[in-house]
Amino acid sequence: MKKRTILICGLLALTLASCDTNPYDDPIGGGGGNNGSITDPWWTTEGELAFDGDGNVVLDEVDIHITTVVNGDDYAKFQDIVSDFNREYRGQINVTTDTVNQVGFEQAVANRINQNSNAPDLIMSHQKGHKSFANSKLIQPFNEIFDELNIDFSYDNFASNISSYANLDYEDYYFDVPIDAQSMVIYYNKDILKKYSEDGSLPTNREEFFALCREAQEGERKTNKSFNAVALNTEEEFFFWYIWGTALAQNGATFYNPETYKVEWTEPNNLQAFKNALNSIREFFYSDEPISIYGQNLDSTNNAFFNDNALFLFSLPWSADTIFLGYGQNHSGLSESQIKEEKIGAFNTSRMFALDQSSPNATKIYGDSHAFALSKTVTDINKKAACAIFVNYFTNNVDVGIDWAEAGHISVSNAISSNKEYQDSFFVDNYINNFYPNINDFVTAGNTPYFDVTFDDGVYAIANTLLREETDRKDASTIASIQTDVNDLIDML
Amino acid sequence: MKIKNCLLLSLGLLSIGLVSCGPKESDNPVKETNKWSISSPDNKVNIEVNLNNDGEIHYSVKKNNTAIVEDSKLGIDSDVANLHSGLTFVEKKESTLNFEYEAISGKESLVKSSSNELRLTFREYYYYIDVVFRAYSDGYAFRYEIYKNDDSNEEIIILDELTEFNLPDKSATYAMPYVSSTSNGDTFSYEDYYNYRRSDRLQDLKISMPFLYEAGNDMYSLITESELIGSNYIGSFLESDENGTLKTIPAPAGGSDTTYNVPLPFKSPWRIGISGSLKEIVESNLVEEVYGDVEYWKPDNYDELTKEEQEIYNYDWVTPGVSAWSWLVYNGVRGQNDWDLQYEYVDLASEMGWKRTILDGGWDTALNPSTLTEFVNYANSKGVKVMVWCHALNKFDTYEKRVSQLDQYARFGIEGIKVDFFDGQEKTTNATFQMEDQETLELYESLYQLCAERKMVVNCHGSNKPTGERRIYPNVINREAIRGNEFKTINTSQTTLLPFIRGVVGPSDFTPVSKPLRSGITMGQQIALCILLESGSPSMADYSENYLNQPTTEFYKNLPASWDETLFIGGDLESHCVIARRKGSEWWLGGNTIDEMDININFDFLGEGKFKAYIYEDGEDASSVNVKETEITKESNIDIKMKENGGFAIRIVRE
Amino acid sequence: MSEAVINRKKDRRKEILKRYGLAIGFVSPFVLVFIIFTVIPLIMGFVISLCKYNPYDLESTTFIGFSNYLMLFGNNVLARTFWQALGKTLIFDVVAVPCLIIIPLGLAYLINMKPPGYKIFRAIIYLPSVISITIVGVLFGAIFSDSELGLINAWFSSENPIPFLSDPVLRWTVILLASIWWQTGTNFIILSAALRNVPKSLYEACEMDGGSRLELFIHVTLPNIKGSLGIVLFNTLIGYLNLYGQPTVLNSAINRNNIESPMMLIQQWLNSFERSSLTGLISATAIFFGLIVMLFTFIERYLMKDRKGGSKYEIQYKAYEA
CATH class of the missing domain: 2.60.40.1180 (Golgi alpha-mannosidase II)
Structure with a gap:
């Protein structure tokens, strides 16, 4: 009897304590962390730096470890750059690296830093995930160490759109050092283009693009029934991230409210922008004269392009080598330089999806940006110095910029991008500059601490659901429903 | 009675006191009679050995007066005797080895070897440990030999090997540490990166061999092991303390067997330090030379064989030659059981004058025996031999399976095997061994011998590093254990290291292409x-x-x-x-x-x-x-x- | 306490040790592991479910009682997603669970007739159960791949390959087929053994009474294998309420964030760094879901157990006897 009474009283107490039916309801829009100012830094610094007579820091065999999100061919390029750095700084700094897949990167690295177990010293990953790192106090700014080393650092030295997010909304703090930008790009078949375009010139807007594609289809299908003007892989996340993101940006859509971080997709202008973006992509697949097939995967699209069954291939900049190689295997007798100079050209998605070509948004390209961030686990000032030196090397060395461009990544550092040698290098001149005609038109997700919720569960989910629909009948209701879920979740976080 | 006991106790205590009153032995320097040295025939390499007052064996090595290995310990700990301390010196023997041998494949076809050998015998109770040192002009080598006073064949358990290499202070080193090649489980096949580290930054790493370090100005040393196969022992790695003193440890990622029972008399693998300039390192044959003046392997019943059967063990049938290989560029596009592809590569090999073509993983999927017979006959008619891929631990985990499978290959006219995944990847049998544990080393030896009996050559992949087996098994003509083109991300910072490290110790199956697979080479x-x-x-x-x-x-x-x-x-x-x-x-x-x-x-x-x-x-x-x-x-x-x-x-x- | 009482207690302890000591010794390793890896995490999970908890910000942990549980009945994204996912799982289970009882039962019944080569068939039926769900995913993924390289799409060589893993209806069909192929063997073995234990005399008696094959099955076979059927139903029900493996491995990359079962919801939200502040809420969801599973199994056990007084035939027979 006594035990039963105690149990019932306990349960009652618990029930009373839980009067709040929604303890996660936060009128501001979620716990975003200490926005704007840092009164209680969560990082520490130990030790002292040694300097030589010329004021250069002297480091003795400092080991630093970088965890990066790049993998595949561009990880190999990254390792090449690291090897070069190690040779140049032999005896002073030794860099080792490892890679973690972008799916689950933030979770995996956050755990490692939080538990200080196998924690990296430097993180090199998509800037979109760094806001939540900062809010969770997992990274620290570079300010102090840049000052110690007299490194003249300023966000003015980087492409404006990208660097505007780099302080992660902490005024005057250098949390991120931006590196590069990447989005979906276009490769085209020069021989086929010459047949249907005067002087082999590329279309300058959407209307010309569709006209060219339809003309090419009509012409090529006389002898090749398998020909589709555009080979576009819709079965990987890059389609949703970059194509859909670009379509939204070009039609003036707003991803989220930068004050509250909540999404406002059903606001009339924004809803129209979303619909326009959807319809602009639908025309590729479902119009009276579609120029592509929805549901093609990487292998099908690549094979179509390699076998001259497509004029344009929408792909990724770091796949250039694979594309050249694949094309070469299907056209024996061609050297690599012949393929690059005479057979495959580079184009971009600027104006491709804008239904209003006169809009200032029409030239925007949406994508990702890599950035370096310094883990809070780095406390030794010598390690911080080594990290700062590596970061400075990577974002100022022209040879690094050229190597990194060959891996498909355009540098956002003015020191590199404005350098003549960089501009004159073959891949930058013929490919990178054509992939991204104006780096200041490049936009990213910005500084929301709710990137996964807003984009993965929200923006991209809209496209995943609605782009399978041939009409816009369900657009408004689906967008409204997903918006409700996203805002609910943001309220809870 | 009580008084008697007290008196005895007092006497005993007094004796102990008197004994310990005298000068402490450890304060005295090592006796001159417990120091030995041996030099190479050209006097460039000098090995100094001593037995200190605690009965511990120490050694050091110099070349041209530059320290290669500073004072380091030696010894073996076993369940029956501490063969590393409290040892008593018994005798020393010195000798000179001068011989030459022919190599069917390798850096040199006629190798001339000259070295001075010092054999030191130590004892602990009934057990003897010989430490055999050899000084060559391009390095040093040593190994342990353990036996019992009555020459019995008992088995002992080796608990730990205490071999040390005390590197000169803050040497630059180039090491490939252990990193599992699969995300779940432990597998390692020597296909990772060599990276620079200073010698005092090697702690917390398990370092594979061969391992290269810079001992001084234009003076390098490459540490590795030799005569591993047939030693009844296990492969070894190195572990460092905070000062850069390396110690041997068992190779990680082995199977479930973690105790090492060895029958006596036991001869450990050779621990080798190829030392000198980069030229001497690259040109050295020490890994195979250290086997001594030996013949190619013959079975125990050699004398009972017919003359024809005996001739097999001349190994004249081993023909080094280039192979055509289609797997790398067609992986994921065309299977190895695409016989049109295989015929194309036979034609390629024939036209290019190459010796072999390789059927790689997947070649025997849905195999029709008559298809294989036709293919082999076609290849042979074109002067091309056929080598087939097989999984080491799935096809050959038991002796019976080895015999049966190799007999089957021989019946089809297959001339060689490319045997893969000794490291344990993609294992589907119950084999509990892998990597470099005892049973896996026995597997290597067994395969070499069974293939020799059937006049088949061997290419080991997913395997350990070469340890000189080519010296007595010349049919083992190729080996992976290298980060090659299979990793399309291989870069020049590695390929400008490989000739100085991995390429030194034995054959390397880098699998070069003609047109590069990616930018970077x-x-x-x-x-x-x-x-x-x-x-x-x-x-x-x-x-x-x-x-x-x-x-x-x-x-x-x-x-x-x-x-x-x-x-x-x-x-x-x-x-x-x-x-x-x-x-x-x-x-x-x-x-x-x-x-x-x-x-x-x-x-x-x-x-x-x-x-x-x-x-x-x-x-x-x-x-x-x-x-x-x-x-x-x-x-x-x-x-x-x-x-x-x-x-x-x-x-x-x-x- | 008097000395006599203390002595008696000591004696009793000795007696207990003497009698049960060996058993305690054998059981203790399991008990230890059970406590460390099951009981303690369960208690910790329950405690966390009563809090607002963020593993990356432990200082902000706040006790909120049962609020997290109440969230599951509110109008919020978690509740909507959870109940939607539960609904999808239940709909799938309504189809899958009977299939996974009837098909193995049918096969066991046929094998029990010992046709020629029945041992081989038995082995073939059981074999798929020994492989892991990941392999099942690889196999069925290759057969039903959306791309033209998938086995079925390649066979038809169509320019527009069938989106087996992208189309919702087709995908659940593939999941059902994979589940049946994979797990028929386990239930088959249990039911096969149960069928063999049905006394032949009962069959003979029924035949003598003029029973048809169907009546034999309904009135002799089923009642006698009721216990095994109950076990099979119990296991299958729990397994398929906890559906996670099949929808995860049989999925196209772009749909990997879709949530189709409560277990997927729990896993995905727990593995999301951004949702770390909702760890208490997710724990509550997991515990609540566990209670739902327990409820289903209680219902199942209640329906399957013998009535007090026995079945209606038993009652009729007793009346007849009387």
Whole structure:
């Protein structure tokens, strides 16, 4: 009897304590962390730096470890750059690296830093995930160490759109050092283009693009029934991230409210922008004269392009080598330089999806940006110095910029991008500059601490659901429903 | 009675007190009678050994008065005796070994060996431990021999090997630490990266062999082990303390067996330090030379065999030669059981004059025996032998399976096996062994022997590093244990290290291509790698059209797979490397570089007379080469341009 | 306490040790592991479910009682997603669970007739159960791949390959087929053994009474294998309420964030760094879901157990006897 009474009283107490039916309801829009100012830094610094007579820091065999999100061919390029750095700084700094897949990167690295177990010293990953790192106090700014080393650092030295997010909304703090930008790009078949375009010139807007594609289809299908003007892989996340993101940006859509971080997709202008973006992509697949097939995967699209069954291939900049190689295997007798100079050209998605070509948004390209961030686990000032030196090397060395461009990544550092040698290098001149005609038109997700919720569960989910629909009948209701879920979740976080 | 006991106790205590009153033995220096030394025949390498007052064996090595190994311990801990401390010296024996041997494949066809040997015998109770040292002009070697006073064959358990290598302070080292090659479980097959670390930064790493470090100015040492197969022991790695003293540890990622029972008499593998300049390191044959003046392996019942059967063990049937290999470029596109593809590669091999074609993983999926018979017959009719891929732990985990499977291959006329995944990947049987544990080493030995009996050659993949087995099993003509083209991300910072480390110790199956698979290594370098890394059966891994009717066709047609002589021409770690190899009267040079480089080649190694040099140099882009011909003599020198991540090759033919 | 009482207690302890000591010794390793890896995490999970908890910000942990549980009944994204996912799972289970009882039962019944080569058939039926769900995913993924390289799409060589893993209806069909192929063997073995234990005399008696094959099955076979059927139903029900493996491995990359079962919801939210502040809420969801599973199994056990007084035939027979 006594035990039963105690149990019932306990349960009652618990029930009373839980009067709040929604303890996660936060009128501001979620716990975003200490926005704007840092009164209680969560990082520490130990030790002292040694300097030589010329004021250069002297480091003795400092080991630093970088965890990066790049993998595949561009990880190999990254390792090449690291090897070069190690040779140049032999005896002073030794860099080792490892890679973690972008799916689950933030979770995996956050755990490692939080538990200080196998924690990296430097993180090199998509800037979109760094806001939540900062809010969770997992990274620290570079300010102090840049000052110690007299490194003249300023966000003015980087492409404006990208660097505007780099302080992660902490005024005057250098949390991120931006590196590069990447989005979906276009490769085209020069021989086929010459047949249907005067002087082999590329279309300058959407209307010309569709006209060219339809003309090419009509012409090529006389002898090749398998020909589709555009080979576009819709079965990987890059389609949703970059194509859909670009379509939204070009039609003036707003991803989220930068004050509250909540999404406002059903606001009339924004809803129209979303619909326009959807319809602009639908025309590729479902119009009276579609120029592509929805549901093609990487292998099908690549094979179509390699076998001259497509004029344009929408792909990724770091796949250039694979594309050249694949094309070469299907056209024996061609050297690599012949393929690059005479057979495959580079184009971009600027104006491709804008239904209003006169809009200032029409030239925007949406994508990702890599950035370096310094883990809070780095406390030794010598390690911080080594990290700062590596970061400075990577974002100022022209040879690094050229190597990194060959891996498909355009540098956002003015020191590199404005350098003549960089501009004159073959891949930058013929490919990178054509992939991204104006780096200041490049936009990213910005500084929301709710990137996964807003984009993965929200923006991209809209496209995943609605782009399978041939009409816009369900657009408004689906967008409204997903918006409700996203805002609910943001309220809870 | 009580008084008597008290008196006895007091006497005992007094004795102990008197004994310990005298001078402490450990305060006294090592007795002169417990110091020994041995030098190489040219006196360049000097090994000093001593037995200290605690009965511990210590050694150190110098070359040209530069310390290679500073004072380091030796010994073995076992369940029956502490063979590392409290030892008593018994006797020493010195001898000289001078001999020469022929190698069917490798850096040199006729190897002349000269060394001085010091054998020191120590004892603990009934157990003896001999430490056998050898001093060569290009390094040192030592091993342990354990036996009992009554020469019995009892088994002992080796608990720990206490071999140390105390490196000079803050040496620059190039190490490949253990990192599992799979995300779940432990597998390692020596296919990771060599990276620079200072010797005091090696803690917390398990370091594989071969391991290279810089001992001084133009003085390097490459530590590895030899005669591992047949030792009944396990493969070893190295572990460091905070001061850079390395100690041997069992190779990680072994199977479930973690105790090492060895029958007496036991001979450990040789611990070797190839020491000297980079030239001496690259040209050294020490890993195979250390076997001594031995013959090729013969079975125990050799004397009972017929004359015909005995002739098998001359190994005349082992024919080094280039192999055609389709897996790398067709992986994921066409299966190895695509017989059109395989016939295409037989035709390629035949037209190029290559010896073999390789059927890789998946070749026996849905196999029709008559298809295989037809294929092998076709290949043989074209003068091409067939090598097939098989999984070490799935196909050969028991002796019965080995015999049965190899007999079956032999019946089909298959001439060799490419046996893979000794590291345990993709294992589907209950085999509990892998990597370099005892049972896996027995598996290696068993396969070498069974293949020799059937006149089959062996290429080991997913395997451990070479440990000189080619010396007595010349049919083991190729080996992976290298980060090669299979990893399309292989870069020049590795390929300019490999000739100085991995390429030194035995055959390397890098699998060069002709046209590069990615930016990062030019075509010129891919060609050069055929020479920079030697193998008894180099696998040419590109599309057939990249070999046929190309400017480089003659190069690949005439490429040797065994060498009479090897010379290091020049280079530096992580910079560039140029090696020349001779086959008959032809010389072949290969060079690679990280940074763009103009290099001048001097041909003073040529004999008298005139020669024609065919030069393959980096072309205007990464996937082309310029081919030039020129006449040269030994007085000539040529300027070669190497592009960034580039290379060159030269074939020199006597006119 | 008097000395006599203390002595008696000591004696009793000795007696207990003497009698049960060995058993305790054998059981203790399991008990230890069970406590460390099951009981303690369960208690910790329950405690966390009563809090607002963020593993990356432990200082902000706040006790909120049952609020997290109440969230599951509110109008919020978690509740909507959870109940939607539960609904999808239940719909799938309504189809899958009977299939996974009837098909193995049918096969067991046929095998029990011992046709020629029945041992081989038995082995073939059981074999798929020994492989892991990942392999099942690889196999069925390759057969039903959306791309033209998938086995079925390649066979038809159509320019527009069938989106087996992208189309919702087709995908659930593939999941059902994979589940049946994979797990028929386990239930088959249990039911096969149960069928063999049905006394032949009962069959003979029924035949003598003029029973048809169907009546034999309904009135003799089913009642006698009721216990095994109950076990099979119990296991299958729990397994398929906890559906996670099949929808995860049989999925196209772009749909990997879709949530189709409560277990997927729990896993995805737990593995999301951004949702770390909702760890307490997710724990509550997991515990609540566990209670739902327990409820289903209680219902199942109640329906399957013998009535007090027995079945209606037993009652009729007793009346007849009387």
